[in-house]
Amino acid sequence: MSTSDQNIKTIVIKLGSSSLVDEKTKEPRLSLMSKVVETCIKLKRQYNHRIIIVSSGGIAVGLKTLNIDEKPKEMRKKQAIAAVGQGKLIARWDNLFKQFSQTIAQILITRNDILDWSQFKNAQNTMLELLNMDVIPIVNENDTISTQEIKFGDNDTLSAITASMVNADYLFLLTDVDCLYTDNPRVNPDAKPVYFVKDLEEILGIVDVSKGAGSSVGTGGMSTKLIAANLSTGSGTHCVIANSELPENIYNIVEANHLITYSDPNAEEYIKNIENNNIPKHTIFKKHDDKNIFKSRDFWILHGLVSLGNKIYIDNGCKEALTRKNKAGLLPAGVKKVEGTFHDGDCVEIFNIDDNNSFVGKCIVNYGSSEIEKIKGLKSDKIEDVLGFFDSEYIAERTNLAFPV
Numbered sequence: 001m002s003t004s005d006q007n008i009k010t011i012v013i014k015l016g017s018s019s020l021v022d023e024k025t026k027e028p029r030l031s032l033m034s035k036v037v038e039t040c041i042k043l044k045r046q047y048n049h050r051i052i053i054v055s056s057g058g059i060a061v062g063l064k065t066l067n068i069d070e071k072p073k074e075m076r077k078k079q080a081i082a083a084v085g086q087g088k089l090i091a092r093w094d095n096l097f098k099q100f101s102q103t104i105a106q107i108l109i110t111r112n113d114i115l116d117w118s119q120f121k122n123a124q125n126t127m128l129e130l131l132n133m134d135v136i137p138i139v140n141e142n143d144t145i146s147t148q149e150i151k152f153g154d155n156d157t158l159s160a161i162t163a164s165m166v167n168a169d170y171l172f173l174l175t176d177v178d179c180l181y182t183d184n185p186r187v188n189p190d191a192k193p194v195y196f197v198k199d200l201e202e203i204l205g206i207v208d209v210s211k212g213a214g215s216s217v218g219t220g221g222m223s224t225k226l227i228a229a230n231l232s233t234g235s236g237t238h239c240v241i242a243n244s245e246l247p248e249n250i251y252n253i254v255e256a257n258h259l260i261t262y263s264d265p266n267a268e269e270y271i272k273n274i275e276n277n278n279i280p281k282h283t284i285f286k287k288h289d290d291k292n293i294f295k296s297r298d299f300w301i302l303h304g305l306v307s308l309g310n311k312i313y314i315d316n317g318c319k320e321a322l323t324r325k326n327k328a329g330l331l332p333a334g335v336k337k338v339e340g341t342f343h344d345g346d347c348v349e350i351f352n353i354d355d356n357n358s359f360v361g362k363c364i365v366n367y368g369s370s371e372i373e374k375i376k377g378l379k380s381d382k383i384e385d386v387l388g389f390f391d392s393e394y395i396a397e398r399t400n401l402a403f404p405v
Helices: 030-045 057-067 077-100 117-132 155-165 222-234 250-256 266-275 296-304 315-323 370-375 378-389
Strands: 012-013 050-055 106-108 136-141 170-175 238-243 283-285 312-313 335-339 347-354 360-365
Touching: 012 030, 012 155, 030 050, 030 077, 030 250, 050 077, 050 117, 057 077, 077 106, 077 136, 106 117, 106 335, 106 360, 117 136, 117 155, 117 266, 117 296, 155 222, 155 296, 170 222, 170 250, 222 238, 222 283, 222 296, 238 250, 250 378, 266 378, 296 360, 312 315, 315 347, 335 370, 370 378
Parallel strands: 012 050, 012 170, 050 136, 106 136, 170 238, 312 347
Antiparallel strands: 238 283, 312 335, 347 360
């Protein structure tokens, strides 16, 4: 790869409903959308970066169109409102980008669309091909058909999954504050900004996100952004929280980060540059080093699939065998308990019964819950004797196991 190619970045920009629609009047914030569009055009044409937008706002736009004051709680009503608003929202984006002769594409996703590995790969290939065609994909959850069981929950999570799909260099979560704070700065004047995060675990003890519950037209808050940061950094993407009112700051933030790596000892100097206004205020969560980055299929199993509360409990010895470098498949001998009702091919969570039932990972099983209940604790050569058939020596193949980094 040439130096010029290395300077071309793939950037996912996520905007929440409150950035696109006025929370009180429900009127569109066209001036802010225009600034975002101009930013995207500059990033593409001046810097040659590849851009994806994850846009909330379908329900918020539908509320205004239908003259409904408050977002309803009933799923069917929210789905109907989204059906009205989504078309109008994408039309606004299209009209704005059309001023620059820039083609966009709408991609509506539900978690159900990526439950199958081939569907996940198809969605990934579609986005990558659109980028190769010089198109800006605009991604949103398909709220019209999403149900509570298969929803991503918020577009922060969807943006992190999108960033993983396209192997993005940066995920920008644009919100209504400059950066992450130790507390809600609107409530606590003593809240301190957090500009640079190498390890998310290190800041959880000093950051209180319980008072940030999201806007009346959106679903997220700062807690969902921390989840998205964890997902994206684990898949090799820098995650940035920045002010949606100043999307043009993205240029300078990306440029500043060309000069710093995950383990750079000059992080303190970077923070000072922010404090001295040499770099726009933001919080950057640095991506994991390469050896700790999720593989694409592992990420899909952990974050694309839904386990619906189904669980398998294993012991310490089994956990060590599963999580070592050359991991083994999950054998019946290591299973101690089964919880829930599931079938072969379903996604199931794995917990360690010897470590206070701590979470270990997820797997796609070869046998259903009733069958595993019968063969748990047994050697694989006993499977056929007990079940009357034999599909695999493993409850889950090694390629169908995934663990957090």
